[in-house]
Amino acid sequence: MAHHEGTETVSEHDQSHLDIHHKIAHEKEFKQQIVSFAMMIFLTMIAFIAVASDAISDAFTVVFIMILAGIQLVFQLYMFMHLSHKGHQYPAWGIFFGVFVAGTAVIALMGMIW
Amino acid sequence: MKPESMNKLPANPERATLEGKNKFLGFWFFLGGETVLFASLFGVYLGLRNATNGGVTASEMFELPLVFIATMLLLTSSLTSVFATMALKTNQFKRMIGWFVVTGLLGLAFLGLEIYEFTHYVHEYEHTIRSSAWGSAFYTLVGTHGAHVFVGISWLTLLIIRNLKRGMDLYTAPKFYLFALYWHFIDVVWIFIFTVVYLMGKVG
Numbered sequence: 001m002a003h004h005e006g007t008e009t010v011s012e013h014d015q016s017h018l019d020i021h022h023k024i025a026h027e028k029e030f031k032q033q034i035v036s037f038a039m040m041i042f043l044t045m046i047a048f049i050a051v052a053s054d055a056i057s058d059a060f061t062v063v064f065i066m067i068l069a070g071i072q073l074v075f076q077l078y079m080f081m082h083l084s085h086k087g088h089q090y091p092a093w094g095i096f097f098g099v100f101v102a103g104t105a106v107i108a109l110m111g112m113i114w
Numbered sequence: 115m116k117p118e119s120m121n122k123l124p125a126n127p128e129r130a131t132l133e134g135k136n137k138f139l140g141f142w143f144f145l146g147g148e149t150v151l152f153a154s155l156f157g158v159y160l161g162l163r164n165a166t167n168g169g170v171t172a173s174e175m176f177e178l179p180l181v182f183i184a185t186m187l188l189l190t191s192s193l194t195s196v197f198a199t200m201a202l203k204t205n206q207f208k209r210m211i212g213w214f215v216v217t218g219l220l221g222l223a224f225l226g227l228e229i230y231e232f233t234h235y236v237h238e239y240e241h242t243i244r245s246s247a248w249g250s251a252f253y254t255l256v257g258t259h260g261a262h263v264f265v266g267i268s269w270l271t272l273l274i275i276r277n278l279k280r281g282m283d284l285y286t287a288p289k290f291y292l293f294a295l296y297w298h299f300i301d302v303v304w305i306f307i308f309t310v311v312y313l314m315g316k317v318g
Contacts, residue, residue: 022125026204033200037193044189044308048182051313058317069309073302080196080298087129091142098146102153109154113161 036079043068123205123282128291131284141292145299152303155255156310163315167246170239172315181312184227185304188263191220192301195294202290207282210290211274217297218270221263228260252311259307262300269293 047065050056056064078084083092124130129138163172198213232253235241243253270293277286 022204026200030200033193033196037189037196040189041186044182044185047309047313048178051316052178061317062314065309065313069305072305076192076298076302076305080192080301081295082199087126090139094139094143094146095149096146098149102149102156105150105153106157106160109157110160113158 033079036075040072040075043072123284123287125203127202127205127282127284127287129288131288134284134288137288137292141295145295148299152255152258152306155251155258156306159251159255159311162247162251165247167248169245169249170241171318172248172311173318175235175239175241176312176315178312178316180227180231181308184224184231185308187220187224187227188301188304191217191224192298194220195297199291199294202282202287202294205282210282211278214270214274214290214293218267221267221270221297225260225263225267228256228263232257256307256311259300259303262303266293266297266300269296 047068050061050064077095082088083095127134129135166172194213195217198210198217201207201210201213241249241252243250273289273293277289280286
């Protein structure tokens, strides 16, 4: 964002304009976070219900709850940890390289022990 | 520090200085490494989850209500640390500390529940870290996560005590921001623990 270093040089009118701009962006983010949280609670409940009920087959349940966990991962990273914000290109590389190695390690270990 | 620049922080105070930028980037890379650490434990757990050595099995031992409550506690603490981060970005120091205290208390409640859970397993089912390969994998994976929660609470306590009088500035903002990142990461790991260990354990 361009107004980082210019904070002290902007006029009072511009500053108040920036403040309002920040406030609107902030309120929008607040709503998004609340919606994300509600979605995560909802996904968690669905996962527990899917396991507790006998309505769906075991094999499908495992795939289903893994997908739900994956969606929650995206919510955490992009909403709660702000990975969607500007200036997160290198952090994204770092964490996704970790996730890639992690996926490989899980598959390799499972395969080796089985 | 000039008092004026203190009550007018930039939009992203955690990344406004070179030190803050370095910490921010370094911490994300550290989390990438932590992901691999937990992946190795998850992989081992998935390989050994049926190696019960004739003892109690996962579907006999786990109780979903307890795990559900623990999950809700940690998920809510993730939200309260989001509130703390938002207070950080709008330069409301006291509000930020307030939300972080709530986060820490929820983390403590989670930890208490986990300690109860482990003692319950040991006494009711004689399921210990030595009873089977599955027992070793279970306590190592879930215990490592619990240790991370403990470290997080300790870190947060020290951060608050040390910086309470210092207030919000470009020096303290990165410290608190990184703690929030760490706490979300702990929650991400827990999402996979309740899915892979507990829910998949119940399915069998």
